[in-house]
Amino acid sequence: MPLDSRTYEAADIAAVQELYHANGWTDGLPIVPPTAEAVQACLDWAMMPADQLIGVEPVRGLAVTAEKLAINAVMAGCLPMHFPVVATAWTAMMQPEFLMHGATASTGGCAVLVVLNGPIRLELGASGGFNALGNSDRATAVIGRALRLCLINLMDVRPGAIDRSTLGHPGKFSFCLAEDEEDTTWLSLAETRGIPKEASAVTVMAAGAPRQIMNEWTTKPEEILETFAAEMRANLRHYSIHPGNYALIIPKQLREHLQAAGWSKADIASFIHERARIHRREWAEVGKGAVVRDRGDSVYPAMESPDQLLVVAAGGPAGGFGAVIPPWLGHKSHAVTVPIGACIDCEPPKQ
Amino acid sequence: MTFRVLDPTPEKAPPIGQLAPRLGSLRGKTVGFISNGKEGTKGFFAHLDRLLREQHGVADVVMRTKSNYSAPADPHIVAEIRSWHAVVSGIGD
Numbered sequence: 001m002p003l004d005s006r007t008y009e010a011a012d013i014a015a016v017q018e019l020y021h022a023n024g025w026t027d028g029l030p031i032v033p034p035t036a037e038a039v040q041a042c043l044d045w046a047m048m049p050a051d052q053l054i055g056v057e058p059v060r061g062l063a064v065t066a067e068k069l070a071i072n073a074v075m076a077g078c079l080p081m082h083f084p085v086v087a088t089a090w091t092a093m094m095q096p097e098f099l100m101h102g103a104t105a106s107t108g109g110c111a112v113l114v115v116l117n118g119p120i121r122l123e124l125g126a127s128g129g130f131n132a133l134g135n136s137d138r139a140t141a142v143i144g145r146a147l148r149l150c151l152i153n154l155m156d157v158r159p160g161a162i163d164r165s166t167l168g169h170p171g172k173f174s175f176c177l178a179e180d181e182e183d184t185t186w187l188s189l190a191e192t193r194g195i196p197k198e199a200s201a202v203t204v205m206a207a208g209a210p211r212q213i214m215n216e217w218t219t220k221p222e223e224i225l226e227t228f229a230a231e232m233r234a235n236l237r238h239y240s241i242h243p244g245n246y247a248l249i250i251p252k253q254l255r256e257h258l259q260a261a262g263w264s265k266a267d268i269a270s271f272i273h274e275r276a277r278i279h280r281r282e283w284a285e286v287g288k289g290a291v292v293r294d295r296g297d298s299v300y301p302a303m304e305s306p307d308q309l310l311v312v313a314a315g316g317p318a319g320g321f322g323a324v325i326p327p328w329l330g331h332k333s334h335a336v337t338v339p340i341g342a343c344i345d346c347e348p349p350k351q
Numbered sequence: 352m353t354f355r356v357l358d359p360t361p362e363k364a365p366p367i368g369q370l371a372p373r374l375g376s377l378r379g380k381t382v383g384f385i386s387n388g389k390e391g392t393k394g395f396f397a398h399l400d401r402l403l404r405e406q407h408g409v410a411d412v413v414m415r416t417k418s419n420y421s422a423p424a425d426p427h428i429v430a431e432i433r434s435w436h437a438v439v440s441g442i443g444d
Contacts, residue, residue: 006358016354025359034357059423061366071359102421107444153359164444332421 003036003050003067020075025153027145027173031075042070045080046087054087055094057155059101064090064154072153076146081124082139084340085202086146089114092204092336093147099333103206104157108240109165110328112147113207113247114176115312116140117190118200120340121178128180132314133210133249133323136177144174169209177314183252184313185259192265192311193337205245205310205335206328211235216320219257225268229275231324232302236278237286242330243304248272249323251315269306276302310335374437378408383435385428387420389443396441 010016016033020026032038043050043066050067057064066087073086093100093112103110116126116139124139135141151157159165165172181188190201211234215227228248248268250258258268281296283289303309308331315321327333374380382403386392396414403409413435415428423429424440432438 003357006362007355008358010354010356012352013354016356019356020359033354034359035355036357039357062361064361068359068361071357075359099419099422102419106421149359154361329421332419 003039005067005071007036024158025149026075027148027152029145029173031149032077034071034074038074039067039070041080042073042078042083043067046084048087054090057094057100058096060155062155064094064150068154069150072149073142073146076149077138077142078146079142082143082146085116085120085124085139085143086150088338088340089143089147089202089204090150092202092338095336095338097334098204098206098336100155101162103328103333104151104155105162105164106328107164107166108208108328109168109172110206110208111169111171111175112144112151113171113205113325114140114144114147115189115203115205115247115310116143116176116178116200117181117188117195117203118340119198120200121181126176126178128178128312128314129183130316132177132180132251132316140176140178141174144171144176147176148172148174171207171209175207177249177312180252180313180315183317184255186255186265186311186313189310189312190337190339192307195337195339200340201337202340203310203335203337205247205325206333207247208235208239208326208328210249210323210325213322213324214320215254215322219260221258221261221263221268222271224254224257225271226275228322228324229272232272232276232326233278235324235326236276236300236302237282239326240329241278241280241283241300242327242332243301243308244327244330244332245308245310245335246272246276246302246327247310247312247323247325249312249314249325251319251322252313252317253320254322255313265311266306268311269303269309272309273301273303273306304331308335371437376408377403377437379410380436381411381413381434382409383413383415383432383438385424385438385440386414386416387442388416388418389420391443392416392441393443395443396439399439
């Protein structure tokens with residue numbers, strides 16, 4: 001079917017850029033011109049009709065079609081092969097438990113962390129190696145950016161409009177990584193969340209900025225993980241006491257020690273769940289004594305249960321650097337994992 | 352080279368609700384407050400409560416607080432709105 005969006009004419013590439021910037025349709029960086037041909041190529045690759053409903057945002061009732069999603073994906077630099085990942089991530093973000101409106105409007109300023117799992121990582125060249133949380137590769141860069149442009153243009157999540165972030169963080173340009181599934185003995189993140197290994201999947205999480213740790217002076221799992229737990233305790237003290245999804249990014253140098261000692265992701269989550277917790281009275285030590293009140297002895301774990309920890313194997317081969325990625329605001333938003341190519345709202349096929 | 356490029360926005364206005372009929376007067380009426388639960392709502396709604404009662408003759412003010420300040424109001428609060436003549440929803444950042 002033909003595309004339904006309004007068409008604009010621009011004399012040259014510079015005029016295209018000015019058109020989109022002038023209308024507030026960008027993240028401040030140049031965009032790829034979303035021509036009908038480029039948008040249609042994305043839709044064809046994903047085998048989606050232009051008017052396919054990707055979802056309705058649960059709070060404001062905003063409907064999003066495949067065509068509009070594809071326009072923003074092209075603008076972000078996506079090739080057609082990237083588009084199914086963008087559509088799946090967007091589907092995940094629109095699930096009620098993700099609370100897209102709250103997470104993207106909040107003064108807390110979180111971004112949408114996207115983790116790719118399964119064979120599609122290799123097809124796209126999505127890297128979980130060097131610089132995994134930075135500009136590691138084309139696929140993760142453009143997929144993460146596409147989601148931000150979709151938020152800006154489809155949900156009006158512009159700074160000062162729906163986006164009320166006090167600070168935000170650099171992940172709001174793009175915050176996507178692939179798990180390094182080839183260089184670990186662990187189950188992938190998607191597998192730990194019920195997705196078969198053969199399937200590709202996207203996990204989204206409303207996430208604060210990464211907090212980097214370093215421990216290159218031990219091989220003991222308990223000591224390595226204590227450093228991660230300490231960073232989570234710092235987040236509980238300095239940011240938010242509310243429990244929720246945390247992501248741990250564990251690089252090869254550290255996970256080899258953990259794997260050699262026979263620690264699985266479940267073992268890590270159990271240890272972290274026990275160690276990453278504080279007493280409310282600790283807030284008095286960091287200038288927040290006013291809200292301790294008579295509950296100083298109350299204990300606040302970083303997670304309600306071990307399964308709220310998202311353990312991701314990623315990072316370059318050398319260096320004892322890991323990262324704790326904290327939740328936007330505890331359990332108000334839950335991480336969502338959706339397999340690519342699966343329809344979670346479809347009617348069952350008629351016999 | 353001329354480019355023909357597409358609009359990335361929804362182009363269609365989002366669905367919006369209709370405003371309830373305006374009240375001629377607040378005197379003798381019941382007004383509900385829906386707070387998002389943040390600290391800043393307390394002073395604001397307390398002051399508004401006083402203004403409505405003292406200057407506008409409001410008979411009763413009902414205060415309700417959402418269980419999640421980032422999500423829509425809980426269904427039981429939305430259901431209760433029917434029993435109020437007017438409602439004020441406020442955030443407290």
